[in-house]
Amino acid sequence: MPRWGMVIDLDKCTACQSCTVACRVENNVPIAGQRDSSNGRAIFWNEVIPVIEGDGTHLKGRFIPRPCMHCENPPCVQVCPVGATFKDAEGIVRQDYQRCIGCRYCTVACPYGARYFNWRAPEFAESHASYRNPDAPARPRPVGVVEKCTFCVQRIERARRRVAAEGRELRDGDVVPACVQTCPGRARFFGDLDDKHSQVSRLARSPRALRFLEDLGTRPQVIYLMEG
């Protein structure tokens, strides 16, 4: 049983936002429009957070691409009163849209701000109809429930079906989430953290490796490689 994890190399990230767009298309995340966006109603399964550091003369911009951290010890799962968000056997923190009662306790409890509430029913422009991903786990979520990054579970399932058809086991690199596939700087890596030889576990052992807000004890499974 793999334990899925992601590594993001901040040195290679150019803040181009391709991951954000690829994720939106892959997972049918609605486009909020200007009014809703400025009112804080936009949904980002993946978001690139701009950080401006320094004083007036020595400014430095940093960018942090932020999916869900799929914490090993997820506060969101702990507080959900109905078990609508849960950790699956492969370490992915998933969401049951049929069970969620929309109390938003999990959004409050997530230290990373990775969870989003559907303030309204999702709308898709007519022109985008043909781009909608038909995969069942990625179908649009109804109004009033919470959603977030799933490490593209539908792609994991698809990879499983493919390797089964080919009659072999999953190998490192078989599963590629949309953000990893699209990243032009090749800053993102995905794989099994329990497999010592996988690319992600090798990178996770790098001296540059860091997990955000580690002192909260959430143990994120998204590991960042800091800028050198």
Added chain:
Amino acid sequence: MAMAKALIFRETIHRLERIGLGYVLLLLGLVGLVGWGASSYLSQQWTRGLWVTGMNTPAYWGIYIVNFVLFIGLSAGGILVAALVHAVGIERFRPVARIAEILAISCLVLATVFIMLDLGRPERFFHLLLYGRMSSPLVWDVIVINVYLAISMALGYFSTRADLIHCMRELPRRRWLYRMLSLGYTDLSPQALERDHRILRTLAFAAIPAAIGLHSVTAWIFGLVKARPGWHSALIAPLFVVSAIVSGLALVIVAVVVSRRAFRLPIADHVVKDLGLLLAFLIPVLGYFLFAELLTVVYAREPAPLAVFREMMVGSYAPIFWFNLLLGLLLPLLVLMNPPRRVVLAGSAVATGVVAIAVTRFEIPLAGLLPFLPTQVALGIPPTAIVAVFWAFGLALPLLLLVSPKGLTPARIGIAAALVVLGVVAERTNIVLPPLLERLMPYPAGPGYFPTLVEISIVVGTYALGVLAFAFLAKLFPLVELSHEEREAA
């Protein structure tokens, strides 16, 4: 003597059936407000989702949750008074015990209404029963609310039963109603009454730990969340218990003062005075807890909690914070302590003088005024805000204290109590909202939170629902327990 008592008894009961114009108008007004709220809910929030509220990312929670916490807290006053009467046996509060119990029950019901209003998927409420997870403080709260509600209902039943049966005998037209409310248990023999009394005592004792549990668990919904620095504090549970008692007692006082007038209830002035005195003793305890929390954060200067408190004390939530402190705690305390006029005049002269100095030579005196603040924080306070609040305070204080030369009248106790309730509304707002806006990851600031008209209409409608229930119950049975002698005489 016995004749007179019997007359009072009949009069009290028969007054229940007399319905005046004022009462009808009040009901109509309240029904109108409830209708307004309900139609806002149905036409807006129910059909379009929480999009119609002012909530957003990261202000995930808004005034619904503020009111949920507020009403959970307000329910404490009823249980406090009921416990004092039925468990400790403080007879002088018996005349207000029933009002207190009604308030406890209706506040709890309103709190559950508010939590329902907050859900994005209210129709899935039953999922809490079906899939409830014990790791969630929200589930603990559901359990403890239900236990507490059951205890308060039982308390209310056993302390009202005898009166219901008297009403049944006196008012034949409503016979069926009272029979239903008394659940068919119409035995008024001394043994039965003695048993009621024993049960009441047990229930009142059980209510005390249940109340502490209720307020602590409600606090832990917030206090156990490590992602929110302003909440993550061990002090939050005792703080909630104390603010619940203070606000609850204050609400009982307001309800007593108002309904005593409106329904001409036989509640003596000294009862109100004693309640006011009790409140005056409790306010400093709340102030102490707030101070302990504040000092710890401000002294340690850990960036995240300090940022929350900054937002609260000198940022956009500052007016709410200072209102809570000055007009919601300090002023009522002063009013209730009823100092002599000379002291008031001298005090406000000094206060005004201090403000004048602070205005002219701002930096030094202000840092001196607030020695517990690090200088940077103190200097960050927008001067105009401070000055305005101090002026308002300096003016309101003598006005309120000096309008009535008669000393501490029940009306003034009522005003002081109302200020305390408003102060706790402010406190609850500041507990819930500012920590949501502070994020641990370096996100750009969000749009902030301001409730929309829809949200406000729904909240006002829910308040009206509570008042409506109270007004309705006031005509259903006597708001003051019929005394033993009166019953005997009749």
